[in-house]
Amino acid sequence: MLDYATLNAVSAVVREGSFEGAAQALGITPSAISQRVKGYEEKLGALLIIRGQPCKPTALGKALCAHIDKVRLLEAEIPQLSADAALAISRSPSLKIAVNADSLATWFPEAIAGFAKETHVFLDLLVEDEAHTADRLRSGDVMAAVTADSAPVSGCRTLHLGVLRYAACASPTFVQRYFSKGFTRDEFTTAPCMCFEKRDRLQTRWLQEVHQLSLPLHVHYIPSTQGFLDFALAGLGWGLQPLSLAQKHLAAGELIELAPHHAVDVDLYWIIPRLKSDILEKLTQHLKIQCSRNKYLEQKSV
Numbered sequence: 001m002l003d004y005a006t007l008n009a010v011s012a013v014v015r016e017g018s019f020e021g022a023a024q025a026l027g028i029t030p031s032a033i034s035q036r037v038k039g040y041e042e043k044l045g046a047l048l049i050i051r052g053q054p055c056k057p058t059a060l061g062k063a064l065c066a067h068i069d070k071v072r073l074l075e076a077e078i079p080q081l082s083a084d085a086a087l088a089i090s091r092s093p094s095l096k097i098a099v100n101a102d103s104l105a106t107w108f109p110e111a112i113a114g115f116a117k118e119t120h121v122f123l124d125l126l127v128e129d130e131a132h133t134a135d136r137l138r139s140g141d142v143m144a145a146v147t148a149d150s151a152p153v154s155g156c157r158t159l160h161l162g163v164l165r166y167a168a169c170a171s172p173t174f175v176q177r178y179f180s181k182g183f184t185r186d187e188f189t190t191a192p193c194m195c196f197e198k199r200d201r202l203q204t205r206w207l208q209e210v211h212q213l214s215l216p217l218h219v220h221y222i223p224s225t226q227g228f229l230d231f232a233l234a235g236l237g238w239g240l241q242p243l244s245l246a247q248k249h250l251a252a253g254e255l256i257e258l259a260p261h262h263a264v265d266v267d268l269y270w271i272i273p274r275l276k277s278d279i280l281e282k283l284t285q286h287l288k289i290q291c292s293r294n295k296y297l298e299q300k301s302v
């Protein structure tokens with residue numbers, strides 16, 4: 001039988017990163033938190049938390065934290081549950097969701113804010129490259145994910161949300177300096193490129209489709225959607241921008257699209273566990289409706 005009061009303490013330590021932070025969040029002393037966790041580890045015969053700065057869960061600790069996240073969600077749907085029993089599980093329900101930075105900067109806030117206000121569920125967002133958010137779901141770090149990876153996840157269902165369209169852009173000064181002879185294959189071998197992070201394959205995908213090239217040697221890594229746009233405007237390099245964000249700058253002549261007929265479409269999917277949860281179902285239906293209306297997402301059949 002799982003000790004949910006203690007698991008709540010374990011989850012708090014992982015969430016806050018320390019025993020002191022967990023104690024403050026739960027309104028008890030750090031020594032009480034420490035005794036609960038240590039006693040439960042001794043009972044199970046396994047470590048749940050790797051002590052450090054910050055504290056991190058072991059594989060078992062991560063699995064138990066993922067379990068109690070689901071319990072919190074289900075507990076929130078039982079209005080008849082006594083206050084004492086509810087407090088033993090969780091003070092408030094929250095949803096851990098992995099989402100890519102470009103979605104977070106465009107369509108996601110508008111799509112999910114109404115749900116959060118309506119249900120009083122708190123969001124715990126983890127920002128990840130769109131090709132790797134599903135990995136966070138597989139590892140148990142989050143309960144749901146917005147991802148470009150349509151591969152099935154065990155125990156989960158997948159829903160197509162829409163398409164985020166990207167265009168290769170650069171500033172006029174950058175174009176004048178590096179593309180004076182046109183947007184040719186040779187020019188792209190030397191022009192500095194920008195990527196979100198080292199796992200970002202979007203620019204490589206575009207180069208292969210347009211010029212059968214690999215990523216050039218000169219790459220700037222900019223792990224911020226707004227920063228990515230700002231550095232392009234400043235002339236640092238060329239890169240694939242969400243067209244919805246770049247459109248006004250293209251219209252104003254502050255950015256130039258390097259190949260107007262070669263936009264890249266990234267299909268986005270919503271992956272959630274096959275859990276009988278009214279809250280998850282309500283969130284999914286809300287996302288479906290909002291995404292179909294959202295100005296940032298294209299809709300198409302896949």
